[in-house]
Amino acid sequence: MLQVDGLTKRYGELLALDDVSLTVRRGEIVGFLGPNGAGKTTTMRAIMQLVAMDRGTVTWDGRPVDLATRRRFGYMPAERGMYARMRVRDHLVYYGRLSGRSASTAAASTDRWLERLGLTGRADDEIQTLSSGNQQRVQFALAMLDEPDLLVLDEPFAGLDPIAVDTLSDLLREEVARGTALLLSSHQLDLVAEVCSGVVIVDDGRVVLRGEVSELRSASTSRVVAVEFATVTPWDTAHGRVESDDGRRYRVHVAVDTDPEVVIAEARARGDVIGYGFSPPDLSEIFLAAVGRDHMEPAVVGGEVR
Amino acid sequence: MSTGQRTDEPGLGTLATVRLVAAREVRERLRAKSFYILSGLLVLVILGIGIGSRFVGDDGPGTIHAATVGPEADRMADAISATAEALDREAEVRSYDGSAEARSALEAGDVDVVLDPGDLVVLFADEIDDQVLAIFQQAWASVSIESGLTDAGLAPDQIESVLSPPRLEGESLDGDGGDTGLAVLTGTLAAILLFVSLQTFGGYVLSGVVEEKSTAVVELLLARVRADQLLAGKVIGIGVAAMLQFTVAVAASLVSLALSGVEVPSAIWSAIPMTLVWFLTGYAFYSMLFAMAGSLVSRQEDAQAASAPILTALIGAYVLVFTVGYIPDSTASSILSMIPPVAPLLMPMRMAAGAAAIWEVAVALVLLVASIWGVWKLTGRIYAQVLLRRGSRITWRGAFAAAAGRG
Numbered sequence: 001m002l003q004v005d006g007l008t009k010r011y012g013e014l015l016a017l018d019d020v021s022l023t024v025r026r027g028e029i030v031g032f033l034g035p036n037g038a039g040k041t042t043t044m045r046a047i048m049q050l051v052a053m054d055r056g057t058v059t060w061d062g063r064p065v066d067l068a069t070r071r072r073f074g075y076m077p078a079e080r081g082m083y084a085r086m087r088v089r090d091h092l093v094y095y096g097r098l099s100g101r102s103a104s105t106a107a108a109s110t111d112r113w114l115e116r117l118g119l120t121g122r123a124d125d126e127i128q129t130l131s132s133g134n135q136q137r138v139q140f141a142l143a144m145l146d147e148p149d150l151l152v153l154d155e156p157f158a159g160l161d162p163i164a165v166d167t168l169s170d171l172l173r174e175e176v177a178r179g180t181a182l183l184l185s186s187h188q189l190d191l192v193a194e195v196c197s198g199v200v201i202v203d204d205g206r207v208v209l210r211g212e213v214s215e216l217r218s219a220s221t222s223r224v225v226a227v228e229f230a231t232v233t234p235w236d237t238a239h240g241r242v243e244s245d246d247g248r249r250y251r252v253h254v255a256v257d258t259d260p261e262v263v264i265a266e267a268r269a270r271g272d273v274i275g276y277g278f279s280p281p282d283l284s285e286i287f288l289a290a291v292g293r294d295h296m297e298p299a300v301v302g303g304e305v306r
Numbered sequence: 307m308s309t310g311q312r313t314d315e316p317g318l319g320t321l322a323t324v325r326l327v328a329a330r331e332v333r334e335r336l337r338a339k340s341f342y343i344l345s346g347l348l349v350l351v352i353l354g355i356g357i358g359s360r361f362v363g364d365d366g367p368g369t370i371h372a373a374t375v376g377p378e379a380d381r382m383a384d385a386i387s388a389t390a391e392a393l394d395r396e397a398e399v400r401s402y403d404g405s406a407e408a409r410s411a412l413e414a415g416d417v418d419v420v421l422d423p424g425d426l427v428v429l430f431a432d433e434i435d436d437q438v439l440a441i442f443q444q445a446w447a448s449v450s451i452e453s454g455l456t457d458a459g460l461a462p463d464q465i466e467s468v469l470s471p472p473r474l475e476g477e478s479l480d481g482d483g484g485d486t487g488l489a490v491l492t493g494t495l496a497a498i499l500l501f502v503s504l505q506t507f508g509g510y511v512l513s514g515v516v517e518e519k520s521t522a523v524v525e526l527l528l529a530r531v532r533a534d535q536l537l538a539g540k541v542i543g544i545g546v547a548a549m550l551q552f553t554v555a556v557a558a559s560l561v562s563l564a565l566s567g568v569e570v571p572s573a574i575w576s577a578i579p580m581t582l583v584w585f586l587t588g589y590a591f592y593s594m595l596f597a598m599a600g601s602l603v604s605r606q607e608d609a610q611a612a613s614a615p616i617l618t619a620l621i622g623a624y625v626l627v628f629t630v631g632y633i634p635d636s637t638a639s640s641i642l643s644m645i646p647p648v649a650p651l652l653m654p655m656r657m658a659a660g661a662a663a664i665w666e667v668a669v670a671l672v673l674l675v676a677s678i679w680g681v682w683k684l685t686g687r688i689y690a691q692v693l694l695r696r697g698s699r700i701t702w703r704g705a706f707a708a709a710a711g712r713g
Contacts, residue, residue, distance in 0.1 A: 048529045050694060067532065071318070075529045081522030086334060094330050098530040100318040142526065 001025045002150050002181055007046055007056035009205075016042050018205040020056070024150070024181040029172070031196035031213075032185040035291055039205040040185040041078045044154050047183070048075050060150065071099045074148035078155050078185075080139050084128035088119060088138055091127060096145050105146070113141040116171065133164055140168060144175060151175065153184040157191060169195050193283040203291040217280040224285065225252045225263045226277040233271035239263050253281070323531050327539020328546065331514070335547040345551050349558040356562025370397040370438055373408045373417040376424055378449055385445035386421070393441065421446070490632065493655030496581045497627040500651055504588050504620060507548040508596040508613075514540055515600030516609045524693045533693065534686025541593045548589070581654055587671065588650025590678045592620060598685040601692050602700040612699060623648040627655050634661030644670040646677040684709060 002024040009017040017039045024030045034040050045051045047058050049070055058065045065073075082091060089110055096106030114120045117137045127135060136159065143151060151172070157165050165188075173195065176182050186192050192199060193213055201209040209216065222240075229235075232247040239262070240254035252263055260278040267273050281289070318326075335341050370390060374382040379401030390397035400417060402408040408420045412431055420429045421442050428442050448469055455465045518524040527536055599613040626648055630639040634656040643652040643662065649670040656662040691708035692700050 045525075045694065050525065050528055071530055073529070075526065077522065077525040077529075079522040079525065081524065081526055083334070083517075083523055084521060085338070090333075094326070095526070095530070097326050098318070098323070098527070 001061060002047065002183065003057075003059045003062075004043065004047060005057045005059070007043060007058070008054050009042060009046070009051065010054055016205050017046070017053070017056075020202065020205065020207055022183075022200045022207070022210070024183045026149075026179045026181045027176055028198065029176055029182045029184070029196045031192035031199040032183055032202070033187075033189070033192065033199055033287055034185075034202035038202045038291070040202060041154055043202070044075075044078075044152050044183070044185065047152055048073060068100075072149040074143035074145065074151045074153075074180075076139055076143040076151075076153040076156055080136070082127050082135070082138065082142070085126050087124050087126055088130070089114065089123040091138070092141055092145060095142050099146060101146055109146045110141075113145060117141055133160065136160055136164070137168075140171075144171070147175075147178065148180060151180055151182045151184070153182070155186060156184055157186055157188055165191065189282075189284040189287055199283070201287060201290045209286070209290040213283055216286055217282070220281050220286060220289075221256050222253050222281055222285075222289070223256050223258065223260070224277075224279055224281050225254055225258075225260050226250070226275075226279070227252070227264065227267045227273055228275040229267075229270075230272040230274045235267060235270045237263065237266055239266070253285070320532075320535055323535045324539040324542065327531065327536055328543035331540055331543020332546050335544070336550075341547070341551070345554050348551070348555050352555060352558040352562045353565065356565035359566040368396075370395060370399075370441070371416070371418045372397060372399045372438075372442075373411055373420045374399060374401045375403075375405050375408045375420065375422045378423065378453070379403075381449050381452075382421060382423070382445060385449050386441060389441045389445045389448075393437070395437070395441070397441070490655075490659065492577045493631065493634075493658035494627070496577060496584075496654040496658065497624065497631070497651050500581070500585055500588060500654065501620065501624045503548070503552065503585060504592050504650070505617070507544060507589055508592045508616070508620075510544045510548065511541055511593040512596040512600045512609050512613050513606060514544060515597045516603060516606050519601060519693055520604055520606065528690070528693065532686070533689035534682060537594065537597055537686055537689055538682060541590065541597065544593070545586075545589055552585075577654070577658055580657055583671075584650045584654050587674050587678065591646060591650065591674060591681060592616065594678070594681045594685050595619075598681075598688055598705070601685070601689050602702070602705055604699075608699050615702065619647050623651045627651050631655040634659040640666060644673060646670075646674045649674050 002022075004020065004022045007017045007020040008015075020039065020043055022030065022032070022043075032040050032043070042051065046053050046056075047065070049058070049065055049067075060069050060073075063069070086094070092110040092113065093103070093106045096109060097103060099106075101109070111120070111123075114123055117140065119134060119137060119141075122130060122134065127138060130138065140156070143153060143156075153172075156168070156172075160168065169191065172182060172184075184192075184196070196213060198212050199210065199216070200207055211219075225239075227235075227250045229248050229250075234247065235244075235250060236242055237252060239258060240252045243251045243253070250267070254260075254263060260276075264273065264276050267276070370386075372383075372386060374380075374386070376382075383399035383401050386399050387397045400411070402411065405422050405424065408417075408422065409429070411417050412420050412429060415431065418431050419435070419438055419442075422429065423446060428439055430438075452465055452469060455468060460468070518527065524536075531539075595616045596613055599616055600609060603609055603612045626642055630636060630642055631652055633639055639652070639656060639661070642648050643656050644666060653662060653667060653670050657667065687709040688705045692705055
């Protein structure tokens with residue numbers, strides 16, 4: 001189990017991390033969310049022991065993370081980086097060996113991952129000759145090589161097409177099912193909602209929200225009334241904040257105790273309603289509320305309340 | 307390769323890690339076309355110099371093609387050959403019965419010079435060669451004296467002892483003798499070679515470090531290896547690749563020397579092992595400083611500016627060779643040659659001149675090795691602090707402050 005406790009880091013005047021704590025268990029996928037500059041990358045670097053902290057600890061199974069421990073952590077930095085002129089296979093084997101594997105073990109897991117990612121045919125090509133999508137796959141393989149205990153992936157899906165995202169998230173699920181703990185940061189909130197069991201949302205270096213996605217949604221102090229008109233229909237209501245991209249489909253954010261029937265009745269009076277719904281806010285709405293300094297109060301839900 | 311770690315447990319030690327990093331460096335460099343192109347060019351240039359100097363060298367003293375005439379012709383021929391040999395020249399002498407035959411051989415170009423004792427004349431085909439004239443004079447004198455002594459009734463072995471007195475040896479008031487010029491030449495050559503190699507190979511390390519930082523691959527690496535391990539592996543790996551290139555250059559130089567026909571003074575050979583020691587230590591010292599400079603910048607374009615202080619130190623040491631290095635016995639020379647950044651360039655010069663005491667060499671080496679250790683640890687610390695800070699160039703002051711800030 002990865003346990004990050006009270007990380008604090010100051011860069012001059014800027015308080016980059018302020019008492020950041022989080023936990024990732026084996027077999028669990030935790031989404032690490034936050035606007036740019038919130039402190040996600042710094043936290044992930046701290047987990048990999050790449051930056052020294054002013055305060056706080058990072059432990060794996062209760063022991064402080066050292067070089068030997070973090071060689072069992074797969075890492076994908078926000079800034080992708082590989083030796084452009086190295087051959088794909090050489091690069092993976094080299095990295096496997098730096099992780100402490102024997103030459104034969106490193107070669108075997110390299111071949112296994114090249115196969116899984118459909119890169120076997122490119123094994124002897126230089127990295128720089130690969131398309132950016134394939135380079136991203138190699139970067140993935142570097143992190144996943146040799147059954148890591150923990151995966152720390154900073155924006156793993158950035159710049160990938162939907163098919164690649166699908167394949168790679170399946171691979172990630174397999175790794176996690178095997179017992180790997182996975183912490184990933186992403187701006188693709190639908191995806192996070194789909195693959196992650198828990199989320200930690202940071203803003204300005206502080207954790208503002210944490211918990212299981214489903215619990216966060218149901219515990220939210222707001223609900224969404226969705227209304228779809230047959231044609232473009234101007235509508236404004238006093239019941240809550242109104243959102244619409246096309247003037248036809250509306251999402252109205254209402255308080256949790258609002259009767260949705262009243263809102264829908266109001267909509268029917270405006271025009272031809274062909275569909276409606278009532279649900280907790282989705283993850284992106286919770287996220288926006290948590291970091292957007294909106295009228296909604298950040299909530300703390302789930303097992304990891306501090 | 308015995309890593310001592312056959313298991314798959316992550317127990318990779320510093321030595322094994324450094325070796326992995328260094329091995330990648332060597333492998334990748336040997337895979338690059340530029341390595342072979344550069345080595346090939348180097349070999350071509352060196353061989354070119356050798357072949358070129360052979361043609362230039364042909365204008366120097368060569369074989370004397372001479373003719374002798376008269377009853378003593380054969381004895382004269384022997385005497386000329388012997389005298390010429392004593393002066394490091396070869397002579398090919400033919401004897402003719404009459405002056406007319408000898409002269410027509412001279413006109414036909416079969417020989418270059420004719421000695422006609424009857425006329426007391428040495429006749430040259432074109433320019434008069436003073437050394438040849440002196441050789442003939444000496445040969446003619448010894449033949450004449452031998453004839454005189456035989457006529458006086460001396461036995462052949464008595465004549466031999468009169469004609470071959472003990473050889474005289476040259477000595478100089480200057481102690482070690484007239485080799486000062488050669489020592490200066492050897493020392494200067496070593497300094498030039500060291501300066502060029504340190505600058506070139508240091509440049510390789512510089513751009514290698516910047517490559518790792520600019521491509522951000524360094525973040526991936528530092529998740530697996532400590533900064534000082536990465537640094538040591540890089541410096542050693544590039545050093546090995548550089549030594550391969552260096553060896554090719556030396557081999558080409560030997561072939562080139564053979565082609566040129568120039569004789570190599572033995573002092574050069576004895577200077578090679580020590581030059582190698584200074585090269586290795588000097589490389590370790592300067593390349594780590596170049597690596598430190600490289601870690602401060604995120605783009606190859608900024609690398610030159612960041613490494614300027616290192617290059618200045620190297621050039622400063624080089625300039626000292628041509629100033630205090632030429633007065634190797636002075637106190638200034640003695641002290642400067644023991645200071646780490648200067649030692650690799652200045653000490654070989656003083657050693658070649660025979661001016662460096664053993665203790666001075668020992669002190670210089672101990673200080674240099676100690677500073678290599680210090681620079682390695684310091685650079686490792688700076689590395690760890692700055693390699694992930696991409697963007698604008700980090701100042702030297704900022705880097706030292708960061709290194710002092712934490713362990």
